[in-house]
Amino acid sequence: MNILVCIRQTFDTEEKITLKNGTIDQSDVKFIINPYDEYAIEEALRIRDEHGGQVTVVTAGPERSESALRTALAMGADKAALISDVSLPDDEYVLARLLAEFARKEAADLILGGNFDVDSGSGQVAIRAAEELDIPHIGAVTKLTAAGGRVTAERDAEGGTEVVESALPVLVTAQQGLNEPRYPSLPGIMKAKRKTIARLSAEDLGVKDAFQVKTSVVETYLPPKKEPGRILSGEPDDQVKELVEVLRPII
Numbered sequence: 001m002n003i004l005v006c007i008r009q010t011f012d013t014e015e016k017i018t019l020k021n022g023t024i025d026q027s028d029v030k031f032i033i034n035p036y037d038e039y040a041i042e043e044a045l046r047i048r049d050e051h052g053g054q055v056t057v058v059t060a061g062p063e064r065s066e067s068a069l070r071t072a073l074a075m076g077a078d079k080a081a082l083i084s085d086v087s088l089p090d091d092e093y094v095l096a097r098l099l100a101e102f103a104r105k106e107a108a109d110l111i112l113g114g115n116f117d118v119d120s121g122s123g124q125v126a127i128r129a130a131e132e133l134d135i136p137h138i139g140a141v142t143k144l145t146a147a148g149g150r151v152t153a154e155r156d157a158e159g160g161t162e163v164v165e166s167a168l169p170v171l172v173t174a175q176q177g178l179n180e181p182r183y184p185s186l187p188g189i190m191k192a193k194r195k196t197i198a199r200l201s202a203e204d205l206g207v208k209d210a211f212q213v214k215t216s217v218v219e220t221y222l223p224p225k226k227e228p229g230r231i232l233s234g235e236p237d238d239q240v241k242e243l244v245e246v247l248r249p250i251i
Contacts, residue, residue, distance in 0.1 A: 001053035001146070001168075003044045004108035005077070006099050006126065007037040008059055009068040010119045022220060033068045036114025038181040039174035044112050045076045046179065047146050054078040056106060060088065060098045066197060073192035074184030081198040083205070093214040096128030101205040103133060110151065111171040115140050123173075130171040138164050140175040 011017070012030040019025060033041075044055045057072040059065045060083040069080040083098050103111055111130075116123030123139075130137035142161070143154035146168075153164050156175055184192070230246070232239040 001047065001051050002107060002109045003048055003053060003055045004103050004106055004111045005037070005040050005044045005055060005057045005072070006059070006103075006111065006113040006129065007041065007057055007068060007072060008034045008114070008117055008125075009061055009065045010034045010117055013118060017222070019220060019222060024220060031064060031067065033071055034114050034117050034119075036116060036118070036174055036176070038114075039176065039178045040112035040114055040172075041072050041075055041077065042179045042181040043144055043174055044110075045182075047110070047144075048078075051146060053109075056081065056108075058083065058099065058102050060084070060095045062088070069197055070192045071184060073195050073197075074188040075182055076188060079198070080195065081200060083200050083202075085201050088202075089213050091213040091215055092122055092124040092128060094212075096125050096132055097207055098202060098205060099125065100129040100132035101207050102200070103129065105205065109168045110146065111135075111169070113171070113173050115173045115175045126171060126173045133169070133171070136166045136170045137173075138166060138170065139173045141172050142175050142177045144172060144178065 009031045010033075012032045013035065015029055017024060041055075041057065047053075048055050055077045056079040057069055057077045058081045059068060063082075063084055065084070066082055069082060073080050081102065083102060088094070111126075111133075113126040113129075117125075127137055127139070138151075138153045138155060140156040141153045142156060145152045149168050151166055151168065151170055151172065153166075153172060155162050155164060232242050234242075
């Protein structure tokens, strides 16, 4: 089975976000694989080990994204590819177009990705890529089995569980609980350092109009600081009166 995993490099979830001149300051920031994408990598490796085939990881992003691909290779992926360009915008439509064209080029049977990115939280790229490829998409999957050219998935659905079946090719996004991602082993890290990462541009993929962005960031700002709590004192009746006066402007 030819399995493709679309990943993205994001801020470490422990990083403190700071703004500089209206944009997020990325200096001295640690970047990691998007946590939901780690579930996708692990599931791809599990299915490959059970049914055979190969796992390719791909990302569209800046050159620093190579470290995320090296980590995926160290986990056990067979191949990796970086789609990069100096003018590559961080736009869901653009990223989906590029990833879809790469998937088409690779003739992937099963495409996996994270349910959403922890930085933007949009959850659009995978769905858009499936639409570009004109293949089914199953999201928020917590259990996945593959056999006989089909997949059966269990997914979160309004507090319950929905069971979905689909023929290949299909695109699936991983939700927390799907598996427990493995840590890269030392031998895996050493092998990953020696593996070649394919580098492609939009031109290589034949996407001449890839950079026609559909979204723009109007403003970036931190949430307002929370006001300190207020403790009411005195007799209960006095506290109730004070509380009413405090809430009156709100209600």
